[in-house]
Amino acid sequence: DSGVTQTPKHLITATGQRVTLRCSPRSGDLSVYWYQQSLDQGLQFLIQYYNGEERAKGNILERFSAQQFPDLHSELNLSSLELGDSALYFCASSASPGQGGETQYFGPGTRLLVL
Amino acid sequence: GEDVEQSLFLSVREGDSSVINCTYTDSSSTYLYWYKQEPGAGLQLLTYIFSNMDMKQDQRLTVLLNKKDKHLSLRIADTQTGDSAIYFCAEIGPGGSYIPTFGRGTSLIVHP
Numbered sequence: 001d002s003g004v005t006q007t008p009k010h011l012i013t014a015t016g017q018r019v020t021l022r023c024s025p026r027s028g029d030l031s032v033y034w035y036q037q038s039l040d041q042g043l044q045f046l047i048q049y050y051n052g053e054e055r056a057k058g059n060i061l062e063r064f065s066a067q068q069f070p071d072l073h074s075e076l077n078l079s080s081l082e083l084g085d086s087a088l089y090f091c092a093s094s095a096s097p098g099q100g101g102e103t104q105y106f107g108p109g110t111r112l113l114v115l
Numbered sequence: 116g117e118d119v120e121q122s123l124f125l126s127v128r129e130g131d132s133s134v135i136n137c138t139y140t141d142s143s144s145t146y147l148y149w150y151k152q153e154p155g156a157g158l159q160l161l162t163y164i165f166s167n168m169d170m171k172q173d174q175r176l177t178v179l180l181n182k183k184d185k186h187l188s189l190r191i192a193d194t195q196t197g198d199s200a201i202y203f204c205a206e207i208g209p210g211g212s213y214i215p216t217f218g219r220g221t222s223l224i225v226h227p
Contacts, residue, residue: 002157033214043158043203043217056214090157096211102146104215107157 003027004107006091012113018079021110025072025093029053032074033094033104034066038087049074050097081114088112121204127225130157131141133191135221137204144206147180148215149189152201161189161202191223199225 004024013019025032034046036059045058049068060066063081068074078085087110095101118140127133139147145166150158164171164178164187171178177190187206191198201222205215 002159004157042219048214056160058214082198092158101205103148103160103163103212106150106158108157111155 002105002107004091004093004105006089006107006110008050008063008110009108010113012112012115013081014115015081015083017075017114018053019081019082019112021076021078021089021091021112023076023091023093023107025074025091026105029093029095029101029105030072031097031101032068032072033092034074034076035090036087039092039108043090046076051100055097078112083114086112086114119204119206119216119218121221122203123219124222124224129193129194129196129222129225129227131163131194133189133194133198133223133225134197135189135191135202135204135216135223137187137189137218138185139204139206139216141206141208141216142182142185143209144185145209146207146215147178147187149176149178149187149205150203150205150207152203152220154200158203194223194225196225196227199223 005024031050046060048056066076091107092104148163149161175192201220203220204218
């Protein structure tokens with residue numbers, strides 16, 4: 001158990017809908033990362049937050065957004081869903097990137113199926 | 116940009132040693148990681164090595180780093196069926212974002 005929690009574990013929805021994925025980092029970790037894993041694209045970095053602020057952006061679509069709250073949990077919002085958004089979405093956390101706390105610990109993931 | 120390459124599959128017999136290889140392009144990598152992903156699960160951190168080290172051993176796992184050739188390997192001694200999983204290599208460079216670059220993963224299949 002990495003200490004990172006994600007909810008829900010599974011999500012089935014229809015095209016055009018909007019969903020919210022939730023992540024709680026390990027106790028004491030300030031940074032949260034979101035990844036998308038699909039068979040054809042592998043593991044793709046989406047976005048990073050550090051202590052409530054956006055730190056880095058990867059291959060995140062404009063239909064997707066995220067935020068990190070004062071209690072450090074994070075939410076990833078996916079809107080206008082398309083079939084191709086079906087994937088595993090992982091959250092990871094790290095202590096303090098750039099200060100020796102770069103190692104990321106991953107949550108169990110949310111499996112999203114868009115029908 | 117940075118790139119991390121791994122072979123896609125490795126098949127070994129139970130009890131043998133497995134060696135999973137990884138090459139990377141960023142010569143300034145500071146940390147290199149191995150993660151394990153079992154079916155339907157998240158990525159589990161197995162081990163990591165700092166770029167100023169050549170080798171790290173942790174029970175059945177041995178990580179070897181050849182900085183000159185930018186080659187990282189993970190050796191699993193006495194491989195068991197429970198080791199069947201996808202193994203991801205990842206590296207972090209010294210840039211500002213500290214976002215790891217992941218390989219596509221190597222599927223390790225252990226057969227009796």
